[in-house]
Amino acid sequence: MHQRFKVWLIFVLLGNALCASDIITIPGIVRTVDNPVYPISIESNDEKISVLARRAFGVHGAYRVVANDSGKVKVRIDRLSSNQVNLIIQSGETNQTLAQGRISGSDWMNATLLACDQVVERTSGLKGFFAGRLAFVGERTGDKEIFVGDLFFQRFRALTQDRSESVSPRWSPDGKRIVYTGYFRSGFPEIYMLDVENRTRSTVARFRGTNTGGTFSPDGRRLAMVLSSPGNPEIYLADAQGNRPRRMTMNATLEASPSFSPDGRRLVLTSDPMGFPQIYMLTLDGPSRNNSGMQRIARSLSRNCSEPVWNPVNPDLIAFTVLQGSGFQIAVYDISTATSTVLTSGGSDSVEPAWTSDGRHLIYTLRAAGRKQLRVLDTVTKKSVGLHSPNAGNASQASFIYP
Secondary structure: OOOOOOOOOOOEEOOEEOOOOOOOOOOOOOOEOOEOOEEEEEEOOOHHHHHHHHHHHHHOOOEEEOOOOOOOEEEEEEEOOOOEEEEEEEEOOOOOEEEEEEEEOOOHHHHHHHHHHHHHHHHHOOOOOOOOEEEEEEOOOOOEEEEEEEOOOOOEEEOOOOOOEEEEEEEOOOOOEEEEEEOOOOOOOEEEEEEOOOOOEEEEEOOOOOEEEEEEOOOOOEEEEEEOOOOOOEEEEEEOOOOOOEEOEEOOOOEEEEEEOOOOOEEEEEEOOOOOOEEEEEEOOOOEEOOOOEEEEOOOOOOOEEEEEEOOOOOOEEEEEEEEOOEEEEEEEEOOOOEEEEOOOOOOEEEEEEEOOOOOEEEEEEEEOOEEEEEEEEOOOOOEEEOOOHHHOOEEEEEEEOO
């Protein structure tokens, strides 16, 4: 059962109170674009905490975990109780304590990851994301079910047991609900809402035709979805329970995978007026008739661009899946420069990007040799690390929420 937790921090910086927004000046570290990686060492009185913290910093492209005597930043995280740790941040050159405090979480794992997030914020100025949660599609039973768990698959559980296809989970902004597409009742796609804590389910959309693509607006007050009851898939907007859906596109093309801008005023989506999937932006101030209200982006990259997701922090960035050669890769489009950057490579398919709350990292699905693995990708350094072993089974279609 999901538990809300409290974090209690008392940080000291050279004898003065340290606010959450303050950044520690680390001797020996110059923060520049050319030197974006911080050598960090981890110590603990608990080997499990040490392993988890090393794993966390190991997926973050801004850090390089090193031996205890060579870190520019020294971090010590000691277990105090079943759900509390003590955090000390030191300079690696002088061993001077720069910040320290106690952190409480829902359990020791959560407290450890919250402590690591505090280190990220105070040493780099970036937001932490290690203590976030994932909703994803798992296939441990052979069927596609909705799962939730921590970022590093220490603990995860199934929310559905429909023995059918349950796909495309999306968190509500408050982390209490998940909207997803299920086939278990009729064999056709319908949109459902899950309460994460008590696992109760309600119907959002069960119209004639297909009902897919449910996603929350950033304020949690609206749902975008794709309904085909008019005859072909169109974008609709409804309230947070799916009531009073209003049609936003009116054309003969196929729309899919809507994603809200951070201010909730626009959608980015997939459409195919050219006969192949491309990425479009739609302003939500009126219907789009014959595609006149949609603007195509990433125009020259590929004849197959899909699965767009808008960055929750930087409104200029949109991640998406692009066909490159014979495989799919993850790319990011920058609205301010009208340029795209392909971030992954190789012979396997990299698909289904989802931003983390720091606006720097993406969770995506790697498909290779019949397996599906969720990975975290640093969009700055292009570092990619798997989040789980094959023992967790196939996992895909992630959605991220913090905390």
